[in-house]
Amino acid sequence: MPAPNQRPRRVRQSLSARLLWLTVAVTLIVEVMILLPSLGRERMAWLTNRVTEAHLAALTVSTAPHGVVDLSTRNELLRLSGTEAIRLVEGGRSILVLPPRGIVRAEGHINIAHETLIGSMLRAVAVLLGMEPDDILVTSPSPLQRGVIVQIVVHNPTLADHLRRYVEHIAALSLAVALLTGLMIYLALDRILVLPIRRLTESITTFRADPEHAAPLALPRRKRARDDEIALAASELATMQTELRAALWRNARLAALGTAVAKISHDLRNILSSALLVADRLSGSEDPATRRAATTLVTAVERATDLVTRTLSFAREGPPPVLRAAFPLADLITEVADQLSTQSETLRIETVVTPGLAIPLDRTQMFRALFNLMRNAAEAGASLITVRAACAEGTTTIDIEDNGPGLPEQAHANLFRPFTGSARRGGTGLGLAIARDLVRAHGGELDLVATSVRGTLFRITIPQDLT
Numbered sequence: 001m002p003a004p005n006q007r008p009r010r011v012r013q014s015l016s017a018r019l020l021w022l023t024v025a026v027t028l029i030v031e032v033m034i035l036l037p038s039l040g041r042e043r044m045a046w047l048t049n050r051v052t053e054a055h056l057a058a059l060t061v062s063t064a065p066h067g068v069v070d071l072s073t074r075n076e077l078l079r080l081s082g083t084e085a086i087r088l089v090e091g092g093r094s095i096l097v098l099p100p101r102g103i104v105r106a107e108g109h110i111n112i113a114h115e116t117l118i119g120s121m122l123r124a125v126a127v128l129l130g131m132e133p134d135d136i137l138v139t140s141p142s143p144l145q146r147g148v149i150v151q152i153v154v155h156n157p158t159l160a161d162h163l164r165r166y167v168e169h170i171a172a173l174s175l176a177v178a179l180l181t182g183l184m185i186y187l188a189l190d191r192i193l194v195l196p197i198r199r200l201t202e203s204i205t206t207f208r209a210d211p212e213h214a215a216p217l218a219l220p221r222r223k224r225a226r227d228d229e230i231a232l233a234a235s236e237l238a239t240m241q242t243e244l245r246a247a248l249w250r251n252a253r254l255a256a257l258g259t260a261v262a263k264i265s266h267d268l269r270n271i272l273s274s275a276l277l278v279a280d281r282l283s284g285s286e287d288p289a290t291r292r293a294a295t296t297l298v299t300a301v302e303r304a305t306d307l308v309t310r311t312l313s314f315a316r317e318g319p320p321p322v323l324r325a326a327f328p329l330a331d332l333i334t335e336v337a338d339q340l341s342t343q344s345e346t347l348r349i350e351t352v353v354t355p356g357l358a359i360p361l362d363r364t365q366m367f368r369a370l371f372n373l374m375r376n377a378a379e380a381g382a383s384l385i386t387v388r389a390a391c392a393e394g395t396t397t398i399d400i401e402d403n404g405p406g407l408p409e410q411a412h413a414n415l416f417r418p419f420t421g422s423a424r425r426g427g428t429g430l431g432l433a434i435a436r437d438l439v440r441a442h443g444g445e446l447d448l449v450a451t452s453v454r455g456t457l458f459r460i461t462i463p464q465d466l467t
Helices: 007-012 015-062 071-081 117-128 156-209 229-283 288-317 329-341 363-380 430-441
Strands: 085-090 093-098 108-111 135-141 148-155 325-328 348-353 358-361 384-392 395-402 445-452 455-463
Touching: 015 071, 015 085, 015 093, 015 117, 015 135, 015 148, 015 156, 071 085, 071 093, 117 156, 148 156, 156 229, 229 288, 325 329, 329 348, 329 363, 329 384, 358 363, 363 384, 363 395, 363 430, 363 455, 430 445
Parallel strands: 108 135, 348 384
Antiparallel strands: 085 093, 085 148, 135 148, 325 358, 384 395, 395 455, 445 455
């Protein structure tokens, strides 16, 4: 559990907090992009209002006796209209003039009728930055009377004060909107995105600390409407954790089994040695049948002894060493067939091997690999096994094909995995796993080529340059 002083730091560095500030920053950038055009429109609106009020002030003067007002009235009209001077032009001649209250020098001139939004936006920014002259002459068609042109002199600092207040108002509103939007997105993403990711991370951390005893990620019992990438990741994580726990359990069992086998191997060797002595004595019998049986028994006991030794070496150090020697492959297949024929009287084995094919392999290991494959086929219900062997294009290929019922669909995914890849009820799956390991020890590969209700085909391929 994190210390109290570390918790605020973790909150600041969390994904949801970063999303909050990112949302606020993006919202503010968007507001600034919106502010510039609105600033130009606000300047245009302010100038148009000044033109309208100036025309109203001029109409007030025109209603006075003889169209003349006193000095104080003129100054008040100019103040109320927010201008420094007013002139009405009709037909190219001035029809009314309200002179300025003092000396005014308009150093710039704009015509509202020719203003564009971009131009107004740029001028508004220039006014805010103090880059425009203090007084400027503004010309615009009158919004109150067609054919009348209104010319006024406005004070840019007054316009700058108005635009500055407008910017401050918009900025405060934008900041409030950005914070509110960011907070809403923060709460939504924290619930929808960050919380599930945090659960995944905590589950991974807990499982990594103790994978054998930590419980897999608990998925909700009822299915939710969401079916997104996070839900898929959670499901895959729970499946991976479950399979990993099962694999660790199997490995622990295998380790315990290896220890037990190592403890009994010495006694087993003594038993086999006794059997071998008896077989040797029987081989000296005068009865030919007894001598033949003794020879078969000696071979079986020697193979059993070698199997115990190699199994222990394989469990401790990995694949056993390969002792290569060239031998006729057809003789090896015949030997495997003879061994299987003692276990099944109905099994028929056909051999199709290139005449004289002899390749340098470990005879004992290849015997085990072929025996496991052919025995699996016989136990699955096959009555005919065809073994084809040939060497072409630098590769030795051995096909083991049977006419059995084929492998079930659920056995395909874990076909070569011990204790999970068995296609037979009660099987361990060790036969195929050991066969593949023995073939790989020769630098080759064992593959399932085809399987159906008409039979199964396994293929052993060993590159000739590795043999």
